[in-house]
Amino acid sequence: MDIRTPDWVKDAVFYQIFPDRFARSTRVPKATHLQDWGDAPTFHRYQGGDLLGVVERLDHIASLGVNAIYFCPVFQSASNHRYHTHDYYQVDPMLGGNAALRELIDAAHARGIRVVLDGVFNHASRGFFQFSDLLEQGEDSAYLDWFHAGPFPLSPYDDARPANYEAWWGNRALPKFNTDTLAVREFLWDVAEFWMRFGIDGWRLDVPNEIDDDSFWQEFRRRVKAINPDAYIVGEIWGDAHRWLQGDQFDAVMNYPFTRPCLAHFGARTLDHSMNEVSGTGHVDPMTTEAFAARMTEVASTYPLEIVQAQLNLLDSHDTARYLSAVGGDATAHRLALAFQLTYVGAPCLYYGDEIGLPGGPDPDCRRAFPWDDEGSWDMDTLTLVRQLTAARHACPALQRGTFEVLHAQNDLLLYARTHLGSAAYVVMNTATRAQVASLSALPAGTYRDAVSGRTVQVASGAVLDVPGRTPVVLIRD
């Protein structure tokens, strides 16, 4: 099968936003019983972020070199993370409703920023209309075949009794759709089409493996691509994804196999094991330069290049501790990892707040409010690095689409090449705490600029480079 992924993704830098916590606009009326902005996150309370808040912060987002936003769920949902979908056709009123998404998409598109939404299609919520009908009518429900329900009565809220319906991981808050029912399939496909027509640029699919049905996703893809052939379809698949990456289902997946080695290697000295063990990543063992290089070479070739270039490479997410906290708060590890992410093959995805060194343990702590009013807390070195390297990436086709080739990997010193047609970039990572000397003999002679320090580097036969401890160097041919 011919595999084609959207070209724009290959050149994209994503920014993942957890809508309740990114930014609040005064233009969206708020419920009264909210947490204060910046309070410690809890499982149940809202802080009142909204989509017009995102519109009002597009300057910041654009300043990061971001040209695509991936939103955690935005549809009407009785949960602060909005994975408990109540209505697939309505943006949550607390986020500003459909009108706010309209304004956001238009404003983002005007800046060349694309918008990808999170599609939570495996399960609904207890308040979802058709499930609500099951709860009200029991076996008499018109929608009896929309879920896997029975025997009756169901017990949606009383944990002391069996729920008597299938739910995601047995969580009765999340009744699983019966996607064998044609009406359910048509419903979910229609939702996908509705928002594509509304103007979104793609779907991030939540736990799509749990709709264990290739034909469902094949038809999903046909319908989405019929509306926009450039739509991005990226699945949340934590493990091997070959099944879905044959060209007829997803374009790519969330690249968690990228995530773990980045924690293991750059954070090797300081990993917070007890934190990771309860985070989405699970336990992470430290990894040497040699092992890391081998692993990332493998990750870069797991799938055809067309797919690898479109993978969503993330260091962390709403489902894991924040990278900075997972590595015990070591900002140098975080910056090295960001530099790797921004110079590796595949679309980097920054998790909101990472650019300013926002800390956070596992869910819900990784969902803190963005501290707009406390710039003193921002890590400006990290912010500067992100801006430098996204700029370098956008300026250098090799960083966007190039192959990944390790030239040296030993004793905490890593050197790799990215090359694409006539473009090339070379990255040196010194993960030791001491300065090291890197041989540049594998590089073509010429004048380079380090996108991080800004210094000019002359490469000739036998050239070497002093690399300070815990520092990345990104050499681009002048």
Next chain:
Amino acid sequence: MDIRTPDWVKDAVFYQIFPDRFARSTRVPKATHLQDWGDAPTFHRYQGGDLLGVVERLDHIASLGVNAIYFCPVFQSASNHRYHTHDYYQVDPMLGGNAALRELIDAAHARGIRVVLDGVFNHASRGFFQFSDLLEQGEDSAYLDWFHAGPFPLSPYDDARPANYEAWWGNRALPKFNTDTLAVREFLWDVAEFWMRFGIDGWRLDVPNEIDDDSFWQEFRRRVKAINPDAYIVGEIWGDAHRWLQGDQFDAVMNYPFTRPCLAHFGARTLDHSMNEVSGTGHVDPMTTEAFAARMTEVASTYPLEIVQAQLNLLDSHDTARYLSAVGGDATAHRLALAFQLTYVGAPCLYYGDEIGLPGGPDPDCRRAFPWDDEGSWDMDTLTLVRQLTAARHACPALQRGTFEVLHAQNDLLLYARTHLGSAAYVVMNTATRAQVASLSALPAGTYRDAVSGRTVQVASGAVLDVPGRTPVVLIRD
């Protein structure tokens, strides 16, 4: 206060439709697990009527002389009667969604038929979004102040435990809004405005007395009338309604004080007491002609004429046994009552199916499917009478807007006059089973036509009229 009610209501003949049971269109996709059309109604099952079915039956509706439809609730709801509102901004998908209401309103308006919706604003449902958030988050809900809830946890579905929230008549399926909360008030007012802008012609308000707050309904009226000064606002108030009929809240109310005497008098011989005792009307004692005449005179003068002319006069509804069944199946009683309803002051409201003598006991039996495919079951005498008398009413301003004056009421013989400006009509009702002779000496001399029999009646000094048993005569000056 200056009291003004919409002129169009004074000339209206309403038709009340229970949407799940009136008509099905093949153009609306249906859930699979429905009752067959015409099966005995149950509390929980759906038969799949929809709004495009109504569009496709507008010929029938118009043929009845109907120029206004009052719909039982149409918004998304997990109940076949749709009083359990799940989403106030969406027409139920099984009814065809908002697009079907758009088509219906446009088609109805093109025929001069107005559309009034049922507004259920006192309570929501267990699946309603903001209540769902309360169920999910408990005390942490952003919408804590939208309902009267606590202590926690709530028990929405388990009848064995206290619900711990206020609900309509203690029915935990129907959590009562906290209309002291500004956001709730604004929400409900916005719903009213949204559908007014959509193009409806008014609101029938469900149990509005249970929002015990004049200022709520005053603002409701201001907003509705600001969008359409001709909007009809009619409250479901079963008893005395002076509080709401001062000109600043409702235009009129559902005239149940009209209903009971009509059962009591025309059905005096055959009343089904055991049925009425469990129906919305409650026990009904037989009433003589004399008492009936006095009572209806009183009913016609309970409120200022401007209001009386706009009252919604009903013989039955989705909340009562059907009139025909309540009077033990006596079609002559039903026809006499229909004749009275169609010649009395105030807007007659026909309950769908009554025009063909559809029977039905109390809820849910009074909500049977309209038997489109079984014309043999239709009572054509009743249907003819309805058509004759709505035509007469539309042709005769006195029948629409005239005063109500009893000229004779004795021994099962009732004679009353309707007069308005130069127009006049005279109605004779012989409720005895034998023929009676009615004196027409109170009528101005001249030539009249009986709108029921079609015969011409000459009135001169000392004129009398033979009136067959159980028959109405409606004399209109030629």
